[in-house]
Structures are given as C-alpha cells and as structure tokens.
Amino acid sequence: MAAAEVDRVTPMFWGLFSAGGFVVAFLLPVFIFMNSLAYGLHVVPWEKVEYGGALRWIRGDPATALLGSTLGWLGGWLPKLFLVLIIGGGLFHGLHRFKYVLYDVGLHRAKKVLDPILYGIAAAGTVAAVVLAFSFP
Amino acid sequence: MADRGTKMIKLRISRYRPERSGEPFDQEFTIPYRDDMVVLDALNYIKDHIDPTLTYRWSCRMGICGSCGANVDGTPKLTCALYLRDLKKRPVLIEPLANFAVLKDLVVDIEPFMEKLEAAKPYIIRKDERPIERGEYRQTPEELELYRQQSLCINCMLCYSACPVYGHDEKFLGPAASALALRYELDSRDQGSEERLAAVATEHGIWQCTFVGECSVVCPKHVDPAGAIQQLKALAATRLMKAMLLPLAPR
Structure with missing residues (x-):
C-alpha cells in the first residue's frame, strides 16, 4: 500500500469524543443522581437545600465557597465550568457516536457533509452552554 | 455407504x-x-x-x-x-x-490482506541495532505479557469478513493488521513506534474504524482487534496533542 498522510484532524475530534465519554460515563450519572434521586433517598437532606444557597454558591459568595476564603473566587467558576463540561462533553461524545451509526448504515460516503454538520452542532451547543453558564445569574 | x-x-x-x-x-x-x-x-x-x-x-x-x-x-x-x-x-x-x-x-484472494499486514510494519524496528555477538534483545515475562494477546492472531481473516467498515471500503487497514501494529507498539524491544504509528494513523488506517466490534466477536483467538484499534487511537491522539502542545518535548 502506498504511504498515506498521517490524519491530524480526526484525532482532535476523537479526543473530544474520548474526553466526553469520560464525562458522560463518570460525571453525568453522579450529577443526575445528586440532583434527583439523592433527595428522595435522603442521601442529601432536602430540607437544607434551598435555591438561595445554590445561587450564592454559583455567584461565588466567599462565605459559601467550599475551598476556603483564599480560593473562594473559584467558587463561582467551578459549577459553571462543570456544566459546560457536562453539556459540551456529552454533545461531542454523543454526536460522534451518532456519526458512526450513520456511517455504518451506509452514509460513510457523506463524510464530508456529515462531519461539519454533526461536529458543528456539538460546537454550537458547547458555545451556547458557555454563554448561558457564564451569563448566569 | x-x-x-x-x-x-x-x-x-x-x-x-x-x-x-x-x-x-x-x-x-x-x-x-x-x-x-x-x-x-x-x-x-x-x-x-x-x-x-x-x-x-x-x-x-x-x-x-x-x-x-x-x-x-x-x-x-x-x-x-x-x-x-x-x-x-x-x-x-x-x-x-x-x-x-x-x-x-x-x-x-488473500493478497489484499497480505498487503495490509505489511503496511502495519509488523517487525521490530531498532534505532540502535546491536551487533549479533551481544546476543538477543531480552525481555521479562511481564514485558511479554503486555502484547501476548495481540500476538495470538493466526491471520484467519474472519475479522475482515465480519467488519462492515472493510465491507464499505477495501482500503481500510482493518482489524488484524491493526492488532498486529499494536502488538509491536507494545513490544519492549521495539523502537519504531513513531514510524509505525505514522503508517497506521491515517484516514484509511485506524481512524476509519467505527468500533462496531464484530471483529472481536468472531475472533477465534480472542485477540480483541477492536480494543487494539481503540488503544492505537488513544496512543496516536495523545502523541499528536503532545506534539502540538509541547513541540520540543521528547516523544
């Protein structure tokens, strides 16, 4: 076989798919559990959870920061970054898998069209997540 | 009768x-x-x-x-x-x-398969070739264990027959040849990683695999070519990112 060029583009998106896979597999289930079932199962005392407290934490109120007063400024960034990771990672992972599904049912010839559309959706969703998260509250 | x-x-x-x-x-x-x-x-x-x-x-x-x-x-x-x-x-x-x-x-016709095996550079590549008097390149049982699974391939081509990606595109490097590439990548005696990875990390190489996994299902020797391709992808992706982020670092 003739020597072919090393593919430098695919690995980038595969890296996002791979990192997104980690996020989806490990962080998303915990996130969903902690925000739903955890209350019902009394893992988190629901009486003590209140919207105002969560809002203060997201805003980076040093008094509520988990990291102590010196790193308190990070308090507001961490939950936002976390949301962006969950949404962006999930999108890049899920759409990459969906792309493979489409390839396997015979759309592999449409690679040049499919790739920009699907990764475009993932990128747009990630940008939207950044804008929404960091414009909040 | x-x-x-x-x-x-x-x-x-x-x-x-x-x-x-x-x-x-x-x-x-x-x-x-x-x-x-x-x-x-x-x-x-x-x-x-x-x-x-x-x-x-x-x-x-x-x-x-x-x-x-x-x-x-x-x-x-x-x-x-x-x-x-x-x-x-x-x-x-x-x-x-x-x-x-x-x-x-x-x-x-097994000829296309033979060409793919060859394309994966399935041999030990040395940067410093030792003179023969100095003996073999030795290896511990632990080092052997790292690539033993991939070395069990018998080249029966069942994986190529099961692979829908190869069915779409005959240029695809395919399961067995990729597993063979990983077998040498994981060999402690080998020093040709850069060369070999460059040969397989191409559009029609490992990156064409959509991880259907049928190759590993039909493999009679439990080589797990699908897993091998994903390992190669991870290897190639991290190496590429390293090269971009730390252009002067040794690879």
Missing part, C-alpha cells in the same frame, strides 16, 4: 468455478454425519466421496493455521472448530469469507 440409522445432514455450499462459468452457484450435498464431526470434516467427506472438485483451504484441523475460515450460516467461522451438531439450520449454508474476492469455491 451410509448404514441404516446413520444421521444425515444437508449442506448447501456456494460454488464458483471460473474455468466453467462466470456465475457462482449453490450446490446441495446430503452426507452421513456423527456428532463429533466439524464442518471441515463434512467438506473433506464431500471431496473424498462425492465431488473431488470442491475447493477450499485447510491444513492443521486444530485452529492454529488459520486457513479454513468460511462463512457458515452467515457468520465467519473456522470450519475446523465448528461442530455440525451445534448448527441448528438445515441445510447448513457454507460460503466463502465475505468482503474478499473469490478465486474458486470457498477459496478467497
């Missing part, structure tokens, strides 16, 4: 005899069989007793030579390791391995 009470089995075999006609056709054979017979025994019975023109590859009869692969009831199998008693459908359908050009009956 068959005693009363002997169990009979019907097989439908895909035939192709280019010297007679350009069209492949199916031919049915009904033969006596015992529970300890494998599909290859049935093929040998037909060749010995019914039709000596039936053509197929085989050698060792014990799942190590990798030559007797065929699609049995639509699934790529080593015919020497598949018992007739385990096949439920009648007639048993025996076809040549899918995704390969058929030369005659069940014999397929």
